[in-house]
Amino acid sequence: MKMKVSRRGFLKVGGLTVSVAMIMPRVAFAARNSLRSMRTGAQPGNKTRLVIETSARPSYSLSYPENQLVVDIANMSANASVKPTLASGTLVSAITQTQSGDHLKIIATLRKPIAQLQKSQIMLLEPNGDNDYRLVLDFSAGAAQKIADSVAAAANAPKATTKHIIVIDAGHGGKDPGCIGKNGTREKDVVLSVAKKLRAKLDAAGFKTYMTRTDDTYLKLARRAEIAEQRKGDLFISLHANANPSRSVKGFSIYTLSEKASDEEAKKLAESENAADKIGVDGFTEFEKEIRAALSSLQQHAVAEMSEEYANGCARAFRSNKIEAQAGPSVRHAPFAVLRSTVPGALIELGHLSNSSEEKLLKFGAHQDKLVAAIVRSVKNYNFDV
Ligand SMILES: [Zn+2]
DSSP: OEEEEEEEGGGGSOOOOOOEEEESSSSSSSOOBBBEEEEEEEETTTTTEEEEESOOOOOOOOOOOOOEEEEESSSBBBOOTOOBBBOSSSSSSEEEEEEETEEEEEEEEEESSSSSOOOGGGGEOOOOBBBOOOEEEEOOOHHHHHHHHHHHHHHHHHOOOOOOOEEEEEOBTTBBOOOOOOOOOOEEEEHHHHHHHHHHHHTTTEEEESSSOSSSOOOOHHHHHHHHHHOSSSSEEEEEEESSSSSOOOOOOEEEEOOSSSHHHHHHHHHHHHGGGGGGGGGGGHHHHHHHHHHHHHHHHHHHHHHHHHOOOHHHHHTTTTTBBSSSSSSSEEEOOOOSSSSSSEEEEEEESSSSSHHHHHHHHHHHHHHHHHHHHHHHHSBBBB
């Protein structure tokens, strides 16, 4: 049984996986994968870690014959020169390679049976420094009965939904108007209007959508992030409009979460967007503590990477749809409170209300449709499946 797994699935704790099929990214195609290294290590809590390093992103599935863990990687040949490095005190006593057509089966012989791996025990790391792609599997000894139970449960489980979940956040609301244009246009109204249009278009395109607010209500920033978590969002999109002391500044810009602002302007913006809840940009450390407790550093890294990928794609979609970009980098980073969750996402500043021509545009239905079309395009282009 193969199951398509959303990349967000990595970050969800719990849930059942019988076999995890990694889908090749749509862009990178057909380069033959090669095996670089295989190693095991002992982790705290009697856990065994198996790391398989490959030259390209592996398309793989897992299976669990008796006392074995088999990693089947597509588009790969056996390579006898790659010898496994086995640490002592782990569940793996040997690792062998077996060619099966175009697939390479990497077979780990286990000292004790294990339960089926959960998504939270599987991590795919991007290349960095001296490392290529690494498939990291963490597991510990588990009852054989448990395996039988999970197989039965999986067989009875309803078919997983294929709809990806998008959480749309219209910034500000209620007592917090956001920024206000020279002609009185309020950020909270513009972004709510765009959010509603966006929801309709995404629903029509087959996504499952939720909105943090559907009317003129005030919501705390942390509450918005919490909604993204509760709805198990695959993607979180926070909509805003900008203001700049210089009325000539205009154009869109897109932000992802980071502890440090990428530039002074991004820092100021995060301060003003956080201001409604009186959260300073230095409040990030508190968040770090909480999130660190809930997530491994690998998962945090994965959230940041997915957000970055989405934001870059979103900037491309805006440019393709001929929406004017703010001068400077289209994607910037700053400690926005609303982005502090485990859901990948971005904050989009649709344009500047402080610029009179853009203030007019942002109120204009046809321009809002254009913005919505760009965001829909960015969501469709986003690679939800690794
Ligand atoms: Zn705002």
